[in-house]
């Protein structure tokens with residue numbers, strides 16, 4: 001403790017003296033981060049080390065003040081704006097996860113920004129990291145392989161599920177083999193971007209919240225660490241966990257950090273109880289929270305946030321911090337994850353997170369609160385950029401639905417490779433498409449043609465559908481039942497029987513199932529993550545008889561496919577769901593497009609594409625009612641908006657200049673997250 005006090009006193013002195021050291025010809029500006037921490041000759045750079053009296057970078061004391069921003073949730077044309085807004089608070093570091101399942105969209109196909117996949121534009125990770133350095137930030141790098149993050153399957157690729165014995169996040173050899181292939185493709189791209197080699201990466205995380213479970217296998221962490229080392233990673237390694245779980249999810253020699261949203265004292269005290277000789281860091285300071293469909297929009301109090309931050313940074317702990325999230329961004333496309341327990345709860349499209357910067361990059365009250373606190377606690381004090389301007393927002397005029405493709409048109413236009421026959425129910429991961437990868441995301445139609453006889457009553461039963469089921473008989477969408485109060489009982493990860501009145505003869509029974517996102521947190525190896533119709537489910541029956549010999553159409557709704565669709569019919573006002581609709585609108589030449597929000601409140605449930613890019617899901621149960629369209633997705637001139645509506649089409653498409661994320665409820669973040677939210 002004594003040596004700590006002396007070092008901190010020296011630091012205070014340094015901070016006071018430093019500006020004059022850097023004030024060439026009378027300038028009073030403090031140095032930039034890289035001016036301060038680089039060696040004059042650029043050589044012999046010591047990376048980040050965690051010592052009893054604090055973090056040191058290249059031998060100099062530093063308090064890590066960091067914010068999480070995921071490159072895969074922010075349009076790349078906006079990365080620089082968001083990074084600068086982070087640096088302008090006084091933060092010195094940006095933290096990002098890496099989404100394995102985006103970088104390996106199909107087994108053994110790698111995409112680091114040059115692919116032809118829906119998410120390719122987001123995936124140039126080197127540029128993101130280099131840009132962080134250009135914006136005078138350091139980088140904390142969290143490559144997973146499991147990242148939780150409210151992201152589809154916690155970032156894991158769904159092809160892993162083709163192995164019926166798969167045990168992800170364990171030392172199961174076939175899993176380790178794929179982890180190694182991933183790391184061997186990813187890490188060589190960032191090795192030279194470590195601080196020790198002149199780049200911004202100061203530390204890397206091993207796995208993610210691995211202490212959360214009892215069935216952990218430390219050989220897996222050892223294997224990961226060795227894989228990092230084998231790829232030339234020589235930076236500090238850390239793990240991050242709820243410190244109430246102890247140190248069981250980490251390894252000796254690896255820095256342990258804590259994740260929490262409140263209760264900084266007890267969390268840091270727990271951390272210090274098993275790691276007394278290191279500086280404390282809150283690696284995920286939950287300054288907001290995420291939303292599920294069917295619930296309210298979570299918000300948390302800026303006062304509570306500021307009070308907890310004060311404890312983290314204050315003299316009792318002199319802690320370091322990473323804001324989770326600084327800017328949340330968007331779960332574009334089919335990328336949203338889900339929770340499990342007490343029931344399946346898929347996440348909404350927005351990942352606004354009630355963070356200091358909003359989903360659209362706007363300053364919020366929390367932003368100014370953290371800027372004020374960072375100003376008092378920076379070590380060292382460094383030069384900051386001016387606050388960038390807010391982006392401008394536009395409410396484009398409403399447009400009528402101009403054209404459509406009917407449900408049968410959509411099925412007709414599915415690629416031939418995506419229509420095939422199966423004998424018994426099979427989940428999408430095991431489909432014979434996409435080489436050895438199967439179907440990752442989107443929708444599946446399981447079709448059975450059959451004769452019914454002996455009167456009008458027909459009973460159709462399917463076991464649990466994963467996740468959202470629609471029954472379409474002879475092209476007619478069957479309504480959902482309602483409970484005693486008239487509330488619609490959606491067929492979501494549940495069992496439903498339909499009693500139908502049909503004339504004798506041949507009928508077509510289509511089960512249209514949507515994968516609403518794989519669970520990103522839980523006992524990832526024991527919870528069922530396969531999507532579609534599983535052979536494990538007891539029923540898929542017509543009049544009590546098991547349905548076999550099924551025609552499948554896989555509907556992945558890839559952007560390239562949507563852009564390519566032809567044969568659109570003029571809207572005659574008789575749209576029937578499910579349906580794909582399309583309209584165009586013009587942004588005048590010379591008028592740079594602005595950020596906007598498409599307001600889906602009059603619609604039912606579906607997905608929206610802007611110029612062929614999948615913005616994500618909407619669902620009138622809320623909370624979210626608008627989808628964010630970042631300006632860089634819009635063009636001067638003609639723009640195409642395409643909507644797949646599953647339940648109730650509308651005839652008008654509306655835009656708004658402000659988001660509507662639904663009815664906000666204030667949540668208190670407990671030690672483990674919001675107090676009334678039960679993960680298990």
Ligand SMILES: *[C@@H]1O[C@H](CO)[C@@H](O)[C@H](O)[C@H]1NC(C)=O
Nearest residue numbers: 039041042043044045046196
């Ligand atoms: C700096 O690095 C060079 C080359 O790696 C090495 O030879 C030299 O001893 C180092 N100097 C110091 C002071 O560590």
Ligand SMILES: *[C@@H]1O[C@H](CO)[C@@H](O)[C@H](O)[C@H]1NC(C)=O
Nearest residue numbers: 004005008009315316317318
């Ligand atoms: C934190 O730093 C202050 C000086 O800024 C010092 O007085 C205090 O003892 C330090 N606390 C710890 C736990 O090191």
Ligand SMILES: *[C@@H]1O[C@H](CO)[C@@H](O)[C@H](O)[C@H]1NC(C)=O
Nearest residue numbers: 448449450451452505506507
């Ligand atoms: C339904 O019955 C008709 C008349 O017997 C027959 O032609 C047709 O193939 C049957 N359809 C199916 C799917 O079995």
Ligand SMILES: *[C@@H]1O[C@H](CO)[C@@H](O)[C@H](O)[C@H]1NC(C)=O
Nearest residue numbers: 482483484485486487488489
């Ligand atoms: C219907 O509403 C009543 C009165 O609000 C309530 O007690 C009951 O639980 C509701 N039923 C269902 C199935 O939600």
Ligand SMILES: *[C@@H]1O[C@H](CO)[C@@H](O)[C@H](O)[C@H]1NC(C)=O
Nearest residue numbers: 415558559560561562564565
């Ligand atoms: C686009 O349509 C053309 C002509 O119908 C077809 O050859 C091509 O494969 C389609 N591309 C995609 C990505 O669906």
